[in-house]
Structures are given as C-alpha cells and as structure tokens.
Amino acid sequence: MVQALNSALDVMLARDPDVLIFGEDVGYFGGVFRVTDGLQKKHGLTRCFDAPIAEGGIVAAAIGMGAYGLRPVVEIQFADYIYPAYDQLVSEAARLRYRSAGDFFAPLTVRTPYGGGIFGGQTHSQSPEALFTHVAGLKTVVPSNPHDAKGLLIAAIEDDDPVMFFEPKRLYNGPFDGWHDKPVEPWSKHPASDVPEGHYVVPLGKAAIARAGADVTILAYGTMVHVALAAAAHAEVDAEVIDLRTLVPLDLESIVASVEKTGRCVIVHEATRTSGFGAELAALVQEHCFYALEAPIARVAGWDTPYPHAFEWEYFPGPKRVADALRAVMAA
C-alpha cells in the first residue's frame, strides 16, 4: 500500500505542477512510513519538503496555497497529532468556499496514517475519522487496499474540496485481518495489490462490495474490511461485506440495497464506540431499512478508552469479537 500511495503522489507531481507535498519528515527522508520516499529527489526540493512541527501551521499554509490556486497534499505524521490542526480544518478549510460564496476555496488533501495494531499506544493508534465526518464541508476517505488507495488518493488530490485521507497504517505492508498471532501476509499475495501504473481514479463517494453475501451486511472501512472478511469466515456466515471507502459523502444507496436484502447489519470500526462513525451508520440504516431489519444493528468498535499499549489486542475489534456479533445478530 505504501508503494501505491507513493505512486499516486508521483503521478500527480508529474502531471500537475500545482501539486506539491509537505509535512514533517516527508522531504529528504521520505516520511516515517516511507510514503513520500524518493519524491523530493525525483521532483525537486520545492515539490516535496519538510515542514516545521506545527500541524496547524501545515494545514493553514496549505489553505493559503489552495486559495492561491495550488493543490497541496500535506501529511500529518500520525492521525493522533491532527488535533492541533483541527481549528484550521474545521473552521477554515471546511468553510472557506461556503463563507466566501465560492470566491475562494482550498482543495487540499490531508493524508494521515491512522489506527492501531503496531504497539503505538494511545498516541500512535487513534482513529479520529468521526471527528471529521461531523464537519460539513470536508470529505472523508479511508482506503482498504493498494488499488483503491492509489485511485482514491488521486481522486482526492483532483477534488476541489478539502479531503481528509486516512491511511490504515496497519495495512501499509500487508492485508492485516486481525489474527495478530498469525504470520503477516504481504500485499503481493492479495488481488487488490494489482495497482495499475500511471493515472487512474477510484471515485469518491462510491462503496465497494468486498464480499457478496446473503445473510448479513457488514459495514466496514480501512483495516476493518479485512477483519470483517476474516470474521465472516470464522463465524461461517454468508456475510456481505461493504467497504465504504468514502465516509462523507456516503454511498448510502449501496448500504440500503444490501441491508434490504440481508435484513441484518453489523458495523465495525476501530475508533471508540460512542459517537463513532458507526453511530451515524446505525442511525441511517435503521432510518432507511427499518422494516427490513430482523435484528438490532450491532456495532463492534474500539472501547471507550484510550488505546492501551499492553492491551492492544483486547482493544482492537478483532475477528473473534466481530464473529461473536455476527452470530448474535444471526441468532436474534
């Protein structure tokens, strides 16, 4: 996935002189997760460069650049460190077009690795996506595989609205399905690791069916798509797994079609449960599929605690917990 993201950036730097990249350690070094590796060397010092450790300043500068006419792509080193930029994102990036009636807008893309599973403890594991889905004016994207990651990132950069692009860091180097004590598979063995060269787009706002099924719908995104698949296999349930890909704007149509068909729904995310994006999904599903539902919608999520270092795998909503929920929903 790292290579796919790198390729998306490479393609866009080559295609569009108005695209530039900056962030902490992304320049000479190529980023702590190596996503921008080689880009400074290839495209030049002013196309991909380091920034002061000031997430608010990074986003603010990107807004100014966007207002000038550029398409800045910034990296926030960990999603856990996005909060100092929260004001610039919520009050400024999200509202500029609206408040100026289109006189100004800022088409920035904010890339940031999120999620746990790397022993990062509470400050290198968070999934703050719901804090952005509540904000009108922002789009929120979460890829789950290399193919989508590249196509969605290109779509995000070309989009004229500010896009929050959450990269599941646990998927950077392989399709992790939550069985943490099994050996890690590399992406190369996964079909979605087939990443076309050059420019292509996976459109924002369109979900994908990661697995077709008849009995229950699982709504997931990012790392949890793989966990959902593993859980369905583990529970031996014929689940339809929907990979949302974009949270805002949401592909509600695909969700409703699936739940109308299955009559059951399990929602999975790694973020803390209360007021997580799963709440919005549950609210929407009951609103739109009330008469089709045969069981309460279940949410499997991170607990309402910080992400603890030593209890990472008890915190992580792994395949066993998801499988339990599937069984419970099927039994209801």
Next chain:
Amino acid sequence: MVQALNSALDVMLARDPDVLIFGEDVGYFGGVFRVTDGLQKKHGLTRCFDAPIAEGGIVAAAIGMGAYGLRPVVEIQFADYIYPAYDQLVSEAARLRYRSAGDFFAPLTVRTPYGGGIFGGQTHSQSPEALFTHVAGLKTVVPSNPHDAKGLLIAAIEDDDPVMFFEPKRLYNGPFDGWHDKPVEPWSKHPASDVPEGHYVVPLGKAAIARAGADVTILAYGTMVHVALAAAAHAEVDAEVIDLRTLVPLDLESIVASVEKTGRCVIVHEATRTSGFGAELAALVQEHCFYALEAPIARVAGWDTPYPHAFEWEYFPGPKRVADALRAVMAA
C-alpha cells in the same frame, strides 16, 4: 440562566479557595454574556481574571493548575472558538488520569456558550458537543434551565474529571421554544427559574423527564428541550420529553424505559445532523429497544451546512420541523 450560572460560580468561589476562573473578558468586564459579572470585584483579582486570546493556552494552563490541585473553571467565549483548544482537551485533559494511572488528573470545567438563534452566523452559533462525546475521558453536560444550570455547574466543578459544560446561549435570558417570531418570555415566568440560594447539586449522568407522555419519546437537551415541548403541543401529540442534561455519561436507563413504553422515538439537536450526538442516541435506542420500536427513530437536527446568518430560522430545527417529525413517526 445567566444569574443562576453566576450564582454557581459565586458559591464555589466562596466555598473553595482552590476554585478560580479565567477566560477572555471574564474578569473586570464580567464576560461578554455577563456570566462572571461582579465576581472579580467580589472575590479578588486572582480569583476571576482575563486571559490572552488563546483558547489552547487557557485550557493548557487550566490542566496545569488542575494537576497542581486547583479546580479551574475556564470560559471559552463561544463554543465556535473551542477548536484551538481541541488538542489540549482531547489529548491532554481527557487522558491525563489514564496515561498516568491516576498519578495526575485535571478536574477542570470548561464553560462555553453554544447554539444559534442570535443572528451569530457560522462563528457564533455552533453546537460542537458531539466532537466531545466521542472522546473517552471527558464528561459533557448541557443544562436546559436555570435550576439545572446552577446545580449541574456546581456538580461539574466538584467533579474530579474534566467536564465540558455547554451553555445554550439562546436560553440565557429566557426559555426560548423556537417560535422565533413570538415575543420572548423571561425566565421569571418559568417554574425552573426557581433557583435555590447557596450550594446544591444536580448530579451528572441523570436525565430529567421534562414532560411525561405515552405516545412517543423525544430525546433532547439544552434549547431543544423547550422546542420539543412546543413541538409536542403544536403537533398535539402526547410526547414524553426527556431532557438528557448529561450526554456523557448518558442516562440510558431513563431513555430505554421511556422508549420501551412509547415505542417511538424522535431525537432533536441543533448540531449538524451527520455524526451528531443524535446518531449515537439513535444507535443506542435501536440497539436496546429494537423489539419495542414501532417506527423508525427520527432525527431532527441542523442541516449539514454551516449556520447561515440570513437563514437562521430555516437552519434551526424549530417546533414546526419537530412537529412534522412527530406526526410522521406517529403515522408510521
């Protein structure tokens, strides 16, 4: 309500030398909404004082003071300006006790006026409470009347956890029910304006039944409690109106008891709809009351746009919109 809040602060300054108040313009001037009026004069320059315009610094200083052993109460002038303090609240105040295993904690109270209806446009009208309910470690409180405001604020100050205290600014001077073209009633005519002198507590985590009813449950907080009551009257529906008072920790028991009884539920808030706290409420209600529900849970909320100056009353989820939802839910 302003006087009730002022009285809570006055009582606590007098009772506890470790309570102090600071924030923008709260000192000599007494705050832009007059909530701290007279407190500096009465209790002294170091008990209630002005702060630099730096919401992050204000909260950070309060955390440090809390760690020392004080009980700081800070004011963020408008909830719209809380985002510069978001990192200090989310990453620091909320986590200090957890990360230090109780070695340190910061019992601060953050007071902030929220909500629209005063022609404040997008930067003086927001309801960001859901952005805090997603954060483990914070408590979130929203009073709806003077009696509760005083008792809850005292409870918040005495609480050993950080508490977000959202004050519905449209209720500061009267029980506004959303009929914006009718004359404004003063609090003095309202039963809940009877505020005892001295110290008393309304416990955190306990909802109140604002109106008992049989046909449908309305979940609301802050200004929307009054709107819900007006809407029920307008729609001539025998609604049970639950005033949540505390969003986290939530009084789920009262909610479930009511919905189990009525079989119908309408949720009302002023915040933008997507990922608002209504989503969490809807998710919980369908989870816990699935088999009792006779209709989809409806949400009436602010639209997914910024709060616009000229369309304030089209944005505001007023009694007509709530009444429509009540009728729809009753008809379903």
Next chain:
Amino acid sequence: MTNATKLSLHVPAPKARPGDPVDFSPLTPPPAGALGRPDIAVHAEDTRDHARGLIRVLNDEGEAVGAWNPRLNAEVLREGLRAMMLTRAFDDRMFRMQRQGKTSFYMKCTGEEAVACAAALALPRDDMCFPTYRQQGMLIARAYPLVRMMNHIYSNAADPNRGRQMPVHYTAKAYGFFSISGNLATQFPQAVGWAMASAYKGDTRIATAYIGDGSTSEGDFHQALTFASVYRAPVILNIVNNQWAISSFQGFAGAGESTFAARGLGYGLPSLRVDGNDFLAVFAATQWAAERARANLGATVIEHYTYRAAPHSTSDDPTRYRPAEEAEKWPLGDPIERLKKHLIARGEWSEAKHKALDKQVVEEVRAAGKESEAIGTLGQSRPSVKEMFEDVYKDQPWHLRRQRQELGV
C-alpha cells in the same frame, strides 16, 4: 526552602478604568523622523530599534520629516485622505443602521483608518491581503462598491456572501481581499501559505496579513512567523495594536514587557513599529516591507501602534471597562486630522475643501445606503434559501440535496 518568598500571581491591569483619570504621559511619542530607514537587505537584529521605537513621519506641525518620508505626491495623499474619510462616514452610517435594527451587527475602525487605507494604496491589488474585520478601509480605498458592502451587511438579496455570513465578513478576490474569518488569527498563517505558493510558482505577487494585538496570543500567530521565517515567504505580517481586545487591554497579550514588533526579531524577521495614525509612516513601512518581499528577502513584521476609538462592535459598550476620554487623549491623534494638516501645510488642501469632501463622502455613503436599502435590509430581502445548501461542497452531494428537499426549497 525555609523563609522563601511566598509567590504571588501577577494579573495585569490597565492604568485606568472608568472613573480613573487618563494619563498617557509614559507613552510620550518619540519625535518624527528620528529612526533611520535601513536597507531592505537588513539583518533582523539591526531593526532592533525599529521594533522597539516608533517610526513616525508626520511631526506635530504636520510636516513630513526623516528617512521614512515616502515623498508621495499630493494626489495620492488626497486619495488616502478621501478613503479614510469615506471609511469613517461608512462606519458611522452602518453603526447607526445597526442601532436602527436594520442589521444584526457592525464593527467600526474609527481612529485606525490609516492602517488599512495607506496599505491599500501602497500595494497593487493583485497582491493578496488577508485582513481582519477592521480593514474595511482597504476595500473602500480601492473603490470596492459601497453598495455591495452594504448588501452584505444587510444579508439582502444581492449579498455577495449569499446571506451566509454575519455582517462585515467581506470577500473580494478581485480586490486582493481574502474572505474574512470570524475565527481570530487563522488568516495569519494562511497568508504565509499564499505567499509560499506565489514564491513556489515564480510569481511576483506578495501577501499581506493583519492581526489584532489581542489575537497575537493565538498559536496561529507563532506558526505564521515560524513558517514565514523558515521558507522566507514574501509576506507582510501586520499587527494592529489598537490597545484593546474587547475589554482586555494589551497587557493580556503580553505587551507589558516588550513590543509586539519585537516578537518578530526572535524569528529572524526584520520588524518595524510604526505610528499607525500616521498615514505616511504606514505607507512607507508597507512599501519597504513590500520591496523586501519582492526582492526575495522574505517577510517583515510591522506593528501599527494605534487606538481603537470605537467600541469593539455594536455589541460592546467600552465605557464599562475604560475611561470614555481615552480616545481623545490618545497621544498619536487622529489619522484623518493629521493627514489633513499635512496636506494643508503643503498647500495642497484647505479647511473649505475638507469640509466639502466631508459632505461629499457622507452623501456618497447615503446614496449607496439608499440603493442597498432599496434591495432590502436584514430580513426584508435575502438570497434564495436554496443558497444555504450551496457551496458547502463544489457539487452538492446527495445528502444535502435530500436535506434541501426536506426543507422544501
């Protein structure tokens, strides 16, 4: 630690509160013309005196003196005078209109007109200014239609902001005027980003940003200076020190022990402190900073030392927290009076002409007012309610379309 001093918390307080006598004597302004005008390639450290002193061009006699005299022709000065007078007349009318209930809110810049008007004339309008709500003078100096400003203030059917913003949050890209944010200080680092973009593209345009004294305390201020320093951004970073932030005097922004301009030195940014009520000084400093920026020498910090003679906004009553007579006693005088005196001293103006111009600008504002009010004041007319759902995104997503339908518009 036996017998140690008991610590005590210092809470700053202004010299005078309502009822106290006003005494500005410790602020006796330094003489005009005293400070040199350094080369634009100056090292930050060598602007130390400029950051702690006060650059002044107009002396008490109304003469322009010293190295900072921008030697402007009378035409430009009269244009500046007119812009300041028009701004004041505009402010007066709109303040009254708010009092009459014709709009919800207004903010004046009385006493601070030189800060915005001089900069507006010193810079071409293809540079981009990132203003606060107190730089309306910039739009007016550049002949932005008053009617359009009013249409915005009234949120009427012709409001360029489509009824979405509170009054005084103008946006005017074609006039080099960035959309004003209600969130203090956020524009400061954005301006640096705009300037970085211009440099990145090999452009020649620069950015200029404004922030109030109180707002310098926000983290955004620091991030702006840091980025400006690191990337040598072609930007002018203006701090408008009008002594007050609503009810909080500048001591709560840390002005007690230093100057705001001096902050810039620590970032290696040449920094100037300017008599903000001296049109010529503001013009000259802006020109100097713009030259630096355009020569790829990077950013300059300018503190404009002035006084907020007006209430903070129509929601404010300053007599509750400061002596009413402070404004009159302000030692740097009134920017309009000072420029008028200078023009008269140069033989380029007269009391009679001034009076006539005063009448003319009031009339101009009144005419614009009538035109705008004919379209409608707040609540009388407004853009289509549909506009509430537009421009949230470039294209309206399905959920907003559905919400619009739900509202029935």
Next chain:
Amino acid sequence: MTNATKLSLHVPAPKARPGDPVDFSPLTPPPAGALGRPDIAVHAEDTRDHARGLIRVLNDEGEAVGAWNPRLNAEVLREGLRAMMLTRAFDDRMFRMQRQGKTSFYMKCTGEEAVACAAALALPRDDMCFPTYRQQGMLIARAYPLVRMMNHIYSNAADPNRGRQMPVHYTAKAYGFFSISGNLATQFPQAVGWAMASAYKGDTRIATAYIGDGSTSEGDFHQALTFASVYRAPVILNIVNNQWAISSFQGFAGAGESTFAARGLGYGLPSLRVDGNDFLAVFAATQWAAERARANLGATVIEHYTYRAAPHSTSDDPTRYRPAEEAEKWPLGDPIERLKKHLIARGEWSEAKHKALDKQVVEEVRAAGKESEAIGTLGQSRPSVKEMFEDVYKDQPWHLRRQRQELGV
C-alpha cells in the same frame, strides 16, 4: 510590476547529508567564561547577548571559569557524573532490549545527559518538572528506581502506568516529574499553568518545562511564553536544541536566522543560551532561573545547545539523513567526558575511579534489568486487562463497566 524579480521558494537544507563531509567550523564555540551573570532582576533586553551567545563554564582544559561558575562542591559533581553515566548505561541496555524484541520502543538521550541531570540536582524535587521523553536523566539523577522505569518500558505486571502507555512515558509525581505526553509541546503551557497555580496559592514551588527544538514550532510553545509573560509565572522554560527533530534539522524550526533563546526576548522574558553539554553551565543557568522565579520575578527561557548523538528512537535510522560522523565531530563534546575531565583537573577524580564507576553503573542497570525481566518483558506479563477500563474517569461509568463485561474481564 514589469521586470520584477521572480520570487522563489526557499526550502532550508542542512550543511551536510549522508556522504557529505562534516564541517562544524562556523559553529566554533565562544570561549568559556566570556558572558557575565546578570542580576536576577535583569530586564529581558539586557540578556540579549546571553540569548544569542553561549554561556559556558568549562573550558578546553576542564577548568570552571567565569561568572557563571556555580562553584559546586565535588560531591555534587560526582553525583552528577554518576547520574549521567547511569543514564547512558540505562539507555544502552534498554535500546538493546528493544532490539532483542523485549519491548516495542525506546528512546535514548545520549549526548544530552547533562541537560536533565544537572537540572535534577539544581532543583528540589517538590518543584514540578514537565519533561519530554528525553529527560529520563532527571528521574535517574533523583534515584527513581530503575526497575520501575523498566517495568514501565516492558509494560509488565508491575508497570506503574498499568500497561497503558508506550515505553518511556514515565510519570512520577513524588519525584517532581509530570506524566510525559506523546503529543509534542503540550506540556509547555501546562507547566505555566502549574506555576500560576503555585503563585496563586502563595506557595514557594516553581515549575520547569522542557521542549525540543523541533517542537518549538507548535502553537503551544507560543502560548506558554505568552502566559508566562502575562502572569509572570514562576517557571523555567527550557528548549533542548539537539539540532534534530527526527530527520528534520533545526532550520525547519526557524533556527537559521536567530536562536531559540532569542524568541523569549520578544515576550519580555530574560533568555539564556547555554552550552548544553557543560554540566556546570546547565546547573548555573537553572539555578539563576530558579532564583528569579522564586523571587517572583517571573519566567526565564533557557536554550540548551546540544546534539542528539543517538537515533531519534528505536524506529529511526539517522544514517539515512545525516552523516554518521556528525556526533563525534560535535564541537561541544560529550557531557560525561567534560565533567570527568573537570573533576580530574580539580583532583577530585581519576581514570581508575571513572572506570570503576562505569562498571558499577552498568552492573546496577543489569541488576535492575534482571529484576524487571523476572517480572516480565513485553507480552510475558502485564497488568490485569481490567486496567484498560480504569482511570478513564475517576469512577467507572456504566458504559465502561458494560464494555468490560462484554470483553469478559
């Protein structure tokens, strides 16, 4: 704007990247003892030379010279030497343990030991330090049990943090050591708040805060200095300039055109720049700043000029972005070697004693290691899983109780 200069974006770069020759000659350190020691009531402006120069006590011969010589007795110096050596030994072992998979993460402070160890001995432990992850020397100098540090690093059953934090995020209230945050810079303004609280209560205790060079770019840095200035908070604001922030050299924090210490002057805060590898200089500067704070004179900014000889963390490989030989060529030398030389020059130490001590500290660390590893390394033992749900709030609310039950613990 015809024929105007085309702007260009300046992106700073360090002098040398891997493969380039290392040349620190422009950094030739000023002689020890050159700067005066001002009265603690000094005005910020009069510390200008201290903020731009470098306070040094130990000269090349190992003698303590000049006004800043703290004239410490040999006992204290040997204690400091031991603390630094023990810190280094501790770092070495824990780094190795991480490499052996016994924990997930570790961070060394090699080359920077004087910064924390000198301060730990210069201040009583009832003052409160708000550290970063690179002040482990402070705990070690105050004889915090190494076993307990290790238990935390291993997240084992005896972890004082209850398995909740990544390694090196110590908390030790009883040792005047605030809970370390993984979020950079947040502790800086918190320390100011703690100091304000102490002043508010008429206490005599002061606060001390640490921040890295890179982290000074955060808004929190500025807010800390602003609050410290406004309220004259009794706090020492330490900037540890170790030249690097992961792969970013200090130029990305704006160090190119000024010093970090000089930032303080703009806030009216007396500011010192100190040879951070000179134990005596760090001690003396800390003492001076503490005296000021305790005398109600407010905050001091201290920049500790040093070099991060180690990788940023166990996740980092500095040879990818800087020449490997930079550390050896660092002109301010090694803090342990320099203090050793001084003690020997004073006749208070010897090579033999040093060797013995070296062995002793390694042994001490090894013994602690064995003890801690017996309790368990990462994954071998850990606190009860119940602990995941504790301390989120003081009392566990119903929803966490239910979640705990759902997990079955």
